[in-house]
Amino acid sequence: MRAVWTIAALIMAGPAAAQDPAPVPAPTYRSIPLWPNGAPGSTGRRKEAEVGRDYWVRNIHDPSLIAFPAAPAHRNGAAIVVIPGGGHKLLVWTNEGTKVATALNRMGVTAFVLKYRLANEPGSHYSVEGDAADDARRAVRWVRAHGADYGIDPHRVGAMGFSAGGELVSLIANNPEPPARPVVDAIDRQSARPDFQVLVFPGPRGIPAKAISTAPPAFLIAGSRDACCAAPPVALYEQLRKAGVSAELHMYADSDHAFNLDESDRISILHWPDRLNDWLADSGWLSAKPATPRK
Numbered sequence: 001m002r003a004v005w006t007i008a009a010l011i012m013a014g015p016a017a018a019q020d021p022a023p024v025p026a027p028t029y030r031s032i033p034l035w036p037n038g039a040p041g042s043t044g045r046r047k048e049a050e051v052g053r054d055y056w057v058r059n060i061h062d063p064s065l066i067a068f069p070a071a072p073a074h075r076n077g078a079a080i081v082v083i084p085g086g087g088h089k090l091l092v093w094t095n096e097g098t099k100v101a102t103a104l105n106r107m108g109v110t111a112f113v114l115k116y117r118l119a120n121e122p123g124s125h126y127s128v129e130g131d132a133a134d135d136a137r138r139a140v141r142w143v144r145a146h147g148a149d150y151g152i153d154p155h156r157v158g159a160m161g162f163s164a165g166g167e168l169v170s171l172i173a174n175n176p177e178p179p180a181r182p183v184v185d186a187i188d189r190q191s192a193r194p195d196f197q198v199l200v201f202p203g204p205r206g207i208p209a210k211a212i213s214t215a216p217p218a219f220l221i222a223g224s225r226d227a228c229c230a231a232p233p234v235a236l237y238e239q240l241r242k243a244g245v246s247a248e249l250h251m252y253a254d255s256d257h258a259f260n261l262d263e264s265d266r267i268s269i270l271h272w273p274d275r276l277n278d279w280l281a282d283s284g285w286l287s288a289k290p291a292t293p294r295k
Helices: 002-019 093-103 130-147 164-173 232-245 273-283
Strands: 031-033 049-053 056-058 064-068 079-085 112-114 155-161 196-200 218-221 246-250
Touching: 002 246, 064 093, 064 130, 079 130, 079 164, 093 112, 093 155, 112 130, 130 155, 130 164, 155 164, 164 196, 218 232, 218 273, 232 246, 246 273
Parallel strands: 079 112, 079 155, 155 196, 196 218, 218 246
Antiparallel strands: 031 064, 049 056, 064 112
């Protein structure tokens, strides 16, 4: 009898299984190397494999971008370089990188998530102000240089950083660029200063800013109970305000560090991406006619 029931179960399951849709393969993303001959100062380590677990990645010696193009029907020509945090020890790759990129895609923004060199990783000889910031500048330049390939307006390229990534945004947006090094290629001739900046619970590096008069418009958010990163955005906001630079600041009550996109039980925190969308729209970054991608 057991055999009969087994056969009957298989017969009944057969048609249902046949109707199941074919599995959709997981998306694969092409890594875009930032430096054609390897990042300056990374000689000898460039071929080392990156190390990734769950939500993070580290051991980055060949900095790169991952592109997340907005759907053609919704693309508005704006682009944002997304710079994850992680204390310069690792990158919080999903919650402060890829998930953010797909959220920006829903706003019609093409996103590029940056893997940069980590200054605080054990055994690292990199620096935040030098190597990591150079990777961030190179990323902005690369996006501008290749804007036509993605339908991007090269004058609407922003940078968005979380925590340690926010430090890099502040360093490249609100501070002087270091003395010029030898030009590597045509990409190096592009401007490295983003057209707008988004700092999400940024750390203190780069604040107070030293080139505030040329800083781009800013959207700043943090939690009021964030021991490390509540004060920096407030200080930067005051600098921007006094310099006449357009800026918007949101400090969320009773909130700590690293609330990211949806990691809170507070309604206000869950809706902070909506406030970003409002700011981007009010500032005109989402409304310009999209550029036509180069074929």
